Amino acid sequence: MTETITETFTELHEFLAAEQQLREDIRFVVKDMEQTTREIQKVLQAIHQPQGLKKVPELCESARKLFEAVKDQTKNLSDKIPVNQYYKYHDHWKFVFQKLMFLAALIVFLESENLIDRSVAAELIGAKVNKEDGFHVDLEDFLMGLLQLASELSRLSVNAVIAGDYNKPLLISAFLSNLESGFRLLNLKNDALRKRFDALKYDLKKVEEVVYDLSIRGLKPKDTSVLTELTN
Amino acid sequence: MTETITETFTELHEFLAAEQQLREDIRFVVKDMEQTTREIQKVLQAIHQPQGLKKVPELCESARKLFEAVKDQTKNLSDKIPVNQYYKYHDHWKFVFQKLMFLAALIVFLESENLIDRSVAAELIGAKVNKEDGFHVDLEDFLMGLLQLASELSRLSVNAVIAGDYNKPLLISAFLSNLESGFRLLNLKNDALRKRFDALKYDLKKVEEVVYDLSIRGLKPKDTSVLTELTN
Amino acid sequence: MTETITETFTELHEFLAAEQQLREDIRFVVKDMEQTTREIQKVLQAIHQPQGLKKVPELCESARKLFEAVKDQTKNLSDKIPVNQYYKYHDHWKFVFQKLMFLAALIVFLESENLIDRSVAAELIGAKVNKEDGFHVDLEDFLMGLLQLASELSRLSVNAVIAGDYNKPLLISAFLSNLESGFRLLNLKNDALRKRFDALKYDLKKVEEVVYDLSIRGLKPKDTSVLTELTN
Amino acid sequence: MTETITETFTELHEFLAAEQQLREDIRFVVKDMEQTTREIQKVLQAIHQPQGLKKVPELCESARKLFEAVKDQTKNLSDKIPVNQYYKYHDHWKFVFQKLMFLAALIVFLESENLIDRSVAAELIGAKVNKEDGFHVDLEDFLMGLLQLASELSRLSVNAVIAGDYNKPLLISAFLSNLESGFRLLNLKNDALRKRFDALKYDLKKVEEVVYDLSIRGLKPKDTSVLTELTN
Amino acid sequence: MTETITETFTELHEFLAAEQQLREDIRFVVKDMEQTTREIQKVLQAIHQPQGLKKVPELCESARKLFEAVKDQTKNLSDKIPVNQYYKYHDHWKFVFQKLMFLAALIVFLESENLIDRSVAAELIGAKVNKEDGFHVDLEDFLMGLLQLASELSRLSVNAVIAGDYNKPLLISAFLSNLESGFRLLNLKNDALRKRFDALKYDLKKVEEVVYDLSIRGLKPKDTSVLTELTN
Amino acid sequence: MTETITETFTELHEFLAAEQQLREDIRFVVKDMEQTTREIQKVLQAIHQPQGLKKVPELCESARKLFEAVKDQTKNLSDKIPVNQYYKYHDHWKFVFQKLMFLAALIVFLESENLIDRSVAAELIGAKVNKEDGFHVDLEDFLMGLLQLASELSRLSVNAVIAGDYNKPLLISAFLSNLESGFRLLNLKNDALRKRFDALKYDLKKVEEVVYDLSIRGLKPKDTSVLTELTN
Amino acid sequence: MSTSTSIEPEVDHGNSKKTEVVNKFREFQSDLDGKHDKHERLVKISRDVTIESKRIIFLLHRYREGMSDTEKNKILEEGNQKMKLIQENKFHLMAIELKNEDPNQFMRAVSPGLQEYLEALSFYHYLEKGLLISLNEVQNQFVFNSSEKLESATFKVPAEEYLLGIADLSGELMRLAINNITAGKFDLSFKVCEFLQVLLSSFSLFGNTIKELNRKMTTLQQSLRKVENACYTLRVRGCEIPTHILADVIAGSGKISEQIE
Amino acid sequence: MSTSTSIEPEVDHGNSKKTEVVNKFREFQSDLDGKHDKHERLVKISRDVTIESKRIIFLLHRYREGMSDTEKNKILEEGNQKMKLIQENKFHLMAIELKNEDPNQFMRAVSPGLQEYLEALSFYHYLEKGLLISLNEVQNQFVFNSSEKLESATFKVPAEEYLLGIADLSGELMRLAINNITAGKFDLSFKVCEFLQVLLSSFSLFGNTIKELNRKMTTLQQSLRKVENACYTLRVRGCEIPTHILADVIAGSGKISEQIE
Ligand SMILES: [Mn+2]
């Protein structure tokens, strides 16, 4: 009896050891990814500075270049994850993916004032939208990224006014208002998302107050036809 | 702008709603499974009663019949889990699978005094051993089941003596000793497993005390050849 | 002995199982109610948009229609709750009732600028005011709804100015000031209520700032006779 | 407007004040009840002393007398609780009721070796079994009392052996084994109960070890016919 | 304004600084006391060692000598405490006094198998029983010491058996049983004491199990007349 | 055996007791230092008061005088620390050094609107920059001091506006923005620093809102050329 | 709660060890009960004081900047009356209970009421004189002469309790400032702001001497921040138009046209 | 992890304030990185030591009371070899890394491995001699002569680390005792029991000098309790029959009839 049991357990031992090695490897790649993410963030932070909004095209371009590096890292990562086990190790890259989704969405907003497409966001980091197609971005992580975007834009509306751009806050207000309506449609069960959604309400309120400040002082751009269209 | 955002979110809403529905469905099947598991456990509890060990064949048979029902439930469950998402929902059935692994191993021990094969255990509940082959039993859940078996057998060694069966404790002692050696080979990182493994040592000590009690009273069966073989 | 005990427990089992089933059923109805509540909220959110205040009558009408659905749901719910056990299951519908009280009070304010009557609010969702008369709304839940209203109106005062309505903030200011005096009368022991009441003070302060902004710019409507009356 | 709001709130104020007074009153009665409960417990503790089991009839009689005082206190309590609000204030008497259920069950076990009837237990403290009939004992509190009984009997089995009573442990073992089967039937959702049920397993194991000690030393009473009957 | 406030606070600051200094001084003496206490404890720990119970007289003598040092320390301490401020600084020596009470009670038990007198205990450390008479030992600290004694004796009953002394556990069991009856008389309001009293129940249970182990093996000394007397 | 162990431990005990004494001595000096630090802080707190910013030169002078006392205390401290044991006792003065670094940086900012030099800060308290040169200031403590400065300046920007100084907030905004860029360069491993860095983001946001409030009201000083230079 | 119920039959049994132990504990019981009873009585007095003090604070919050002296005095007089009643009916009793006792032993019972009263008292003092009441001024209120029913007694207010009461004052002053702003009265808040700034920096001299104080310091800081932010808002807003016009605005003339901006 | 990625374009811009600040921080960065890198290297060594030490402990657990000297020496020799390797390959490196440093700055990195090694070393010592290894004996192992590749160095083992390692030893001794009992070997557990009793009472002399030690003392106490309980069980059971027969029983002859009881 002893021998069989020993054999069985030796086999199991190897199995478990391999799994631990895999976790180490994943951690390693994710660390790289986090570094690149911090660099992208540093680049985009410049939009808040007095001359920042005027340099949006250059900033976005620099950021997009760094996203190329992310693609390689995603490739590295996805090569390591065995079929069927995405969610076994998901916790390792969850937070960095959320941050990347936020940064991707910020670029798209700055360039086009639109909400980023899920597929565009996934593509930017070299991942898929659907699990069926390969290494993908979890939907909840994408949504978390959008909520982080809301906070950033709320801050931007303040700094835009300082920089003398009175149009941006109106655009942001309309954008966040739509975003909020969108989120209201979702029946969020995920606790982290729900909490963050509460923050969105405050972000929106803040932007509304900026628009209020502009409008009570007659600084709100007259031609609001664009906006009426935006929110209808 | 509003329309596009709304469209996007309507889509996401459906997606999330479907996921939540899936969780509900899983919970529903798992509940059934838990009920059957409780019934199996109730049947096998009878081994501790004065006449219990004499009825082992019948008890095992009844238990095995109930395992047939489990197979259907596993089928139901596995039908619901999309490819690649086993670990996304694993928490739902983790504990009931551990309990089922324990009960399967108990049956095999009672019938043959052997350690259950991982494949046999998986088969009993209608699952696979390897992820590659389909809906499987996670290795750590299987191991947890074995550790639960150790506690049960420790208690059984006491009740066997009460029922006048002086052979059983010796068998159990040899079995647990081998099991302990096996576990020692593993480098356990999982906290729950490691804690449970500490308990195994005490289960084993308890059984050794029973064997000791028998031997000082000359109640230990003379022909220990079987045992010598077992532990080598 | 065994038999009697088994009998006793079989009976208890049925009893407990029925109770659990009841909880499931309640949860089911409450879920529906939550969905309708979200829809009402989505409808009324529109008041914050540029054209929102002009559409108040339509919005309130739509919301009131949805309240009809709530009535059915309340009926469903109350049918399930056995006499004497309202508070055994109260936690299940507590939060949705608070939200509904808030929404009912919002409608009444938008339509008539008055504080909703407790009886009117209860009636809107098809419940009673007093426990003696049947399925009722707990007083603390009603109060919590009023405090939620205060936050909403504070935000509305900002958005009203953006939309060019300089009268609304004055009305809201008088309303919240009265509400605050009312709450001061209560000796609140309930922690959640007390905390929320602190928030009311800040909501009020915010509205006062808006009124102040209007008055220093001569935007405050001249004929304030209405208001003088309101606050006396 | 001010006046109506003030009126409304004055009314609400009185309502809330009355409720707080009621809580104070309840706390007062429950304090008395706790004192009597401590006294009953002190009386019954004597069963663990060397001569204790010989004095069971006197001890039970003393304890029963004290239960008369409890009846008055229950009356006091129930007079205070408005119709429909048992569960609003349940937390106040929950724990003392659990302890009383335990003590009632202990008396019945000592006198007759039987499991107490729920109706007998309720009657002993002057309450009803069913909510419909008036001030009742919550089922889960009754069950918690039974689980406390298990621990007490486990300790008693040890002290009985010290006192030279080798029969008691066998009775207790059979009793607890039946109790455990009974509890297994229940699908316990209540966390506190579930945890306490885990303790029952250990209590049972302890008693089995006592019986084991007796049987391995030939101290187990020969005529086990009674017992075989008990557990079948 | 600034000046008045600053003046007031400067004065208070000096006052508090003096108080702070006093606390430092107290801490200093108490630290010494703790060191001596640890030494006493180290001496008495030896009773658990194989030859320990045979050396009780020597051990107690050494311990008593160390208590002489404690007396000086108590003198030092009491000299520092202003009239009527015992309880202002009580927290500083509370725990060391509890430990000393425990050790004093342990000595008396080891020497005479009796419960120590409160006055004897106070005298051993050079303090008074009543606050009227000078620097005293708080009653609750004395009681806490007794409860610590219970745990120590519970452990001693185990080690006595290892050392082959089968009489000690019986004495301890009777002693703890009496102690428990005593504590039951008290209406404990102090949370720490109440919690510790719960531990006493477990200590007693543990000793009962030791006595059980001895009696089931016929190792219990025959002449138990003494004991019967002890517990009645 | 006992003897060897006892010997070994007696020796260690003495060793540790000496160390303990050293810690006491350190604590004593540090306490003094903390008191002086509190006094410096009290002096500089005055900048927030209505007339505060006008008295900056006097306040800074008073503060600098108190720093002379700190120098002596640092000397005292460094005399006590054995070679190569700085980090053994670092925890004792860590927090007071951080606070002193903050206060030094505050003085330099108030006097010159510049970021303090690490060497200047060290010199102010009589310490070295590099450990090779003697008793030094740990770099992370210096950085922590800078982050505390950020919070203080954020508050100052508010109080400056109250005092009618509309220039200060712009200077602070530029200063914090540069500081943030600086910190972004660091790869912070220290948890406390990382957390505090998050707070810096909020401090900056707060100041941006103050600048926003000024600029939207046309209160922002016209000649912003200086500032553009500051942040580029 | 009576605790005398457990009269023991064992007493009669003679001189066994158990009886000895039980007798010892019976002695302990009376000691403990005596202390507990006094504690309970003090808790009750303290609780009454808390409720009454909270009412006084509530009452004092009616004050608004710019009230006529008559109105203001009416409020202050009413508060003063109530404080006198607390002194006579509660603190005098408390002082007698604590005669010949170490008051520190019962401080946990006394403290909540005492601190709340000190909060009310210092709030009153601030409204009356705009100053911080000193510990000496406080102490004078706690010397009680003998009356018909009660003997004379003195209760020494510990410095710690004084400080803790004062720390709570900050919360009320913050509320006072906000309430006044909400009512359109702005000057008071600037005064309160400076008062709190000085108070906070004075407190900052104490380190961790009093444990409870740490928590309260956080609250004080938060209260101050709220007042600072409110003052900031007033200042920023106030700056949009020249002050002489602002005065008009606040006086209600409201005749400012949009071109001012 | 490379940290050199953030080369800044701002450097070129000239002498603005921002550049000044950034330059200061660039300096900080290299300081911080140097420290972190050393820390990481030490963590790696320490982790390796931990793993190897655990293996030694695992190996030593093969010891059973009553083994032949050859068997026992084989186990000890194997352990000794492995310890030598750790010394040469790991601790020597560590000592060099810490030359000219305040070792306390990196103690958090070094500590886990060091303590685990001390645990293994003292376990080995106990098995070999039945005694506690002294700090001096330990220290002798940490003086390294220069070798082909490495310069000479000394690492001073802090007393605290020694004590913490010894505290962990108790857990292993408990396991040793239980394993031997499980294997039918009883005498060792009584020896271990006394050893731990003396150890615990020796530790009790230290108060709260070392924070980490408090937690470990609880573990030590629990380990001791487990051994005490095991010894108790052996004694109680063992007393059911005369010891000379017990010896037979344990030797496996098993020829005792029921009448003995
Ligand atoms: Mn207050």
Ligand SMILES: [Mn+2]
């Ligand atoms: Mn270890």
